[in-house]
Amino acid sequence: xxxxxxxxxxxxxxxxxxxxxxxxxxxxxxxxxxxxxxxxxxxxxxxxxxxxxxxxxxxxxxxxxxxxxxxxxxxxxxxxxxxxxxxxxxxxxxxxxxxxxxxxxxxxxxxxxxxxxxxxxxxxxxxxxxxxxxxxxxxxxxxxxxxxxxxxxxxxxxxxxxxxxxxxxxxxxxxxxxxxxxxxxxxxxxxxxxxxxxxxxxxxxxxxxxxxxxxxxxxxxxxxxxxxxxxxxxxxxxxxxxxxxxxxxxxxxxxxxxxxxxxxxxxxxxxxxxxxxxxxxxxxxxxxxxxxxxxxxxxxxxxxxxxxxxxxxxxxxxxxxxxxxxxxxxxxxxxxxxxxxxxxxxxxxxxxxxxxxxxxxxxxxxxxxxxxxxxxxxxxxxxxxxxxxxxxxxxxxxxxxxxxxxxxxxxxxxxxxxxxxxxxxxxxxxxxxxxxxxxxxxxxxxxxxxxxxxxxxxxxxxxxxxxxxxxxxxxxxxxxxxxxxxxxxxxxxxxxxxxxxxxxxxxx
Ligand code: GAP
Numbered sequence: 001x002x003x004x005x006x007x008x009x010x011x012x013x014x015x016x017x018x019x020x021x022x023x024x025x026x027x028x029x030x031x032x033x034x035x036x037x038x039x040x041x042x043x044x045x046x047x048x049x050x051x052x053x054x055x056x057x058x059x060x061x062x063x064x065x066x067x068x069x070x071x072x073x074x075x076x077x078x079x080x081x082x083x084x085x086x087x088x089x090x091x092x093x094x095x096x097x098x099x100x101x102x103x104x105x106x107x108x109x110x111x112x113x114x115x116x117x118x119x120x121x122x123x124x125x126x127x128x129x130x131x132x133x134x135x136x137x138x139x140x141x142x143x144x145x146x147x148x149x150x151x152x153x154x155x156x157x158x159x160x161x162x163x164x165x166x167x168x169x170x171x172x173x174x175x176x177x178x179x180x181x182x183x184x185x186x187x188x189x190x191x192x193x194x195x196x197x198x199x200x201x202x203x204x205x206x207x208x209x210x211x212x213x214x215x216x217x218x219x220x221x222x223x224x225x226x227x228x229x230x231x232x233x234x235x236x237x238x239x240x241x242x243x244x245x246x247x248x249x250x251x252x253x254x255x256x257x258x259x260x261x262x263x264x265x266x267x268x269x270x271x272x273x274x275x276x277x278x279x280x281x282x283x284x285x286x287x288x289x290x291x292x293x294x295x296x297x298x299x300x301x302x303x304x305x306x307x308x309x310x311x312x313x314x315x316x317x318x319x320x321x322x323x324x325x326x327x328x329x330x331x332x333x334x335x336x337x338x339x340x341x342x343x344x345x346x347x348x349x350x351x352x353x354x355x356x357x358x359x360x361x362x363x364x365x366x367x368x369x370x371x372x373x374x375x376x377x378x379x380x381x382x383x384x385x386x387x388x389x390x391x392x393x394x395x396x397x398x399x400x401x402x403x404x405x406x407x408x409x410x411x412x413x414x415x416x417x418x419x420x421x422x423x424x425x426x427x428x429x430x431x432x433x434x435x436x437x438x439x440x441x442x443x444x445x446x447x448x449x450x451x452x453x454x455x456x457x458x459x460x461x462x463x464x465x466x467x468x469x470x471x472x473x474x475x476x477x478x479x480x481x482x483x484x485x486x487x488x489x490x491x492x493x494x495x496x497x498x499x500x501x502x503x504x505x506x507x508x
Contacts, residue, residue: 008327011389012258014401018460020044020385021259033255033263040460041381043411043441045266048380049245051409052268055293056243056373063241063270064234068222070247076221077198077214079350080343085314086217087194089162089170090253093181094188101253102170102192105179106158110151111329117147159310167192197250199263215249220372222246223271224343227368228355231273238357238368239282241272245377257328259378266377273368275359276341280318282371283338287320290334290373294322298406299387305330315342322375324383333383334375341367384409388461394486403461404484407504412462413440414500417453419469421446429468432478432493436466439497440504458483464500 015021019038023030037045057065077083089102120143125132138144154177161169171192180187199215216222223230223242230242245268252261259265274282287306294304307330309319317340321332344367348355356365388403407413416433418425426446433444443462445453450467457465465481472478472493479488480499491499 004327007389008258008386010391011327011385014389014403014459015041015258015385033252033261035259035262035378040411044384044405044409044461045377045381047409047411048384049266049268049377051297052293052375052377053243053245055296056241056268056270060241062236062239063243063272064230064236066223066226066230066242066244067246068219068226068244070216070249071203071213072216072221072225074211074213075350076225076347077217079346080221080224081314081346082198082214082217083196086198087196088253089167089192090195091171091174091192092190093184093186094190095186096181096184098181098183099253100181102167102174103158103162104254105174106154106170106177109177109179110154110158113147113151113154117144120144120147155310163312165194167194195251195253197252199249199251216247217250218248218374219244219246219267219269220271220374221343223269224347224370225351227271227273227344228357231357238359239272239274239278241270243268243270245269257326257331259382260326260328260331262378265379267374268377269372269374271339272371272373273357274371276366276369279338279340279369279371283318283336286371286373287336290322290336290375294324294333297384297409299324299383303383303387307332313337315339324379324386326382326386331379333379334373337372337374339370339372341369343370344368400455400458402458402483405461405463407463410461410463411441412443412457412460413504414464414466414496415443415445415453415457415462416466416468417444417450418446419450419467423470424473425468425470428472432466432468432496436496436500440500454481454486464503466496 018040020041022036022038024034024036025031053065057063090099091102091105092099120141121134121137124137124141125134157173161173168191171189174189175187178187198217200212201215203211203213223244227242230236231240246266247264248267249264252263255261255263272282272286291304291306295301303325305323307321307323309316309321312319316337318338320336322334322336323330324333344355348367355367357368358365384405385403388405390402390404392400392402394400405411414436416429416436418429429444429446433442436442445456447453454465461483463483467479467481469479476493477490478493478496480491480496481488
């Protein structure tokens with residue numbers, strides 16, 4: 001097991017042990033790719049959700065919110081292209097009976113070659129020390145260049161096959177690349193078939209009048225079909241956006257990597273409606289804005305990268321992913337898509353209702369173009385946790401596991417701890433807690449020795465611990481302990497609220 005795989009395993013068990021994420025229906029041994037969020041998880045998720053909403057809706061006068069239903073008229077999904085095109089190519093290995101996404105097998109193959117390049121670079125870095133010029137090395141080292149050429153060739157051929165929906169070609173390409181099943185090690189593959197990812201169910205109680213409905217695979221369509229309702233009722237002029245947060249469902253073929261690929265998940269999407277011809281400018285604008293948002297959360301800069309798509313979804317004419325370097329490699333957290341007028345024009349055609357915008361300046365009517373930002377809340381949650389999880393050896397040789405979650409989104413902001421359970425300290429601590437809890441998510445902890453209590457708070461990422469000791473009774477001061485530095489400072493009880501508030505916001 002690599003170090004990173006090991007870290008990821010530990011993170012998954014940490015999530016369960018400390019009430020962040022549990023397998024769904026755990027007592028029945030779980031349900032594949034479905035998860036439940038525990039007491040700390042639900043807080044972290046809510047805080048990330050709120051931070052997104054504040055940034056996108058509260059801070060933009062031309063973006064408004066919406067909460068559309070999960071069930072939609074079945075024609076919506078015909079018009080959007082999901083019934084015909086929202087499919088993944090799947091392939092089975094005849095020996096292991098395991099099912100894979102053909103595109104993922106090829107992407108994993110590319111990732112292996114990327115790893116070879118990385119190893120080469122790391123080796124050279126060690127050899128040359130401070131004199132190492134990484135850019136130059138990547139441009140001139142023959143082994144790196146050969147591998148990079150291989151990646152470019154595979155990527156190009158792969159994109160052509162996917163875009164042409166060439167299933168036979170995909171099958172042949174998997175054989176040509178000598179990709180083996182990770183379980184059986186064999187190359188005994190079935191043909192590649194298409195598999196629609198939408199969940200279906202019936203609406204209506206009688207089989208005669210029941211009609212097929214889908215669980216939405218993206219929240220975006222709720223925005224498209226409401227765009228004129230929202231535009232008229234909020235009297236917005238182009239360009240303007242509609243934001244929505246909600247559940248989406250996909251019957252993913254390959255469920256793996258914990259909450260990275262789930263069958264039920266949450267999306268935070270914003271559709272930005274613009275004048276045709278201005279979409280490229282807004283597409284560039286939103287790419288930059290969204291990167292800034294990720295940086296604003298204090299997540300390590302080098303861990304993010306922007307990746308332009310070779311393979312475009314059926315609705316997009318340009319697309320880029322913001323990827324985070326998870327313990328299992330760089331993977332998509334957010335997509336920025338230039339969706340043209342694909343969706344609105346299709347809904348106009350299928351519904352027979354005009355979805356044109358009347359431009360009061362040019363006195364013309366037209367169907368707006370759309371630039372979309374779409375981020376998975378669960379993936380962002382996983383990115384925050386992966387970035388925060390650390391195992392440290394302290395000066396005294398002891399170990400601590402700490403979640404260095406940005407304070408703004410940490411599940412619990414403040415824990416109040418009486419040093420001992422006597423001498424009037426618990427009463428004083430309760431007083432502080434009862435005041436602080438109106439402003440911050442707080443916890444009260446009086447069990448075990450103080451050192452163990454600090455460790456418990458480190459493990460769930462609480463940024464500030466307020467300790468009440470005997471001196472508190474004399475001069476109304478407490479200590480505030482900072483999670484990352486573990487430094488303690490004496491402050492007045494009356495200052496707690498201001499200090500914590502400032503630190504949460506400055507420290508994001
Ligand atoms: N409306 C556009 C759209 O849905 P997408 O790239 O398919 O685009 C957007 O999905 C985001 O939703 C992804 O970047 C990812 O964060 C999240 N997402 C997609 N499928 C997911 C899954 N199975 N589990 C968790 N998150 C998922």
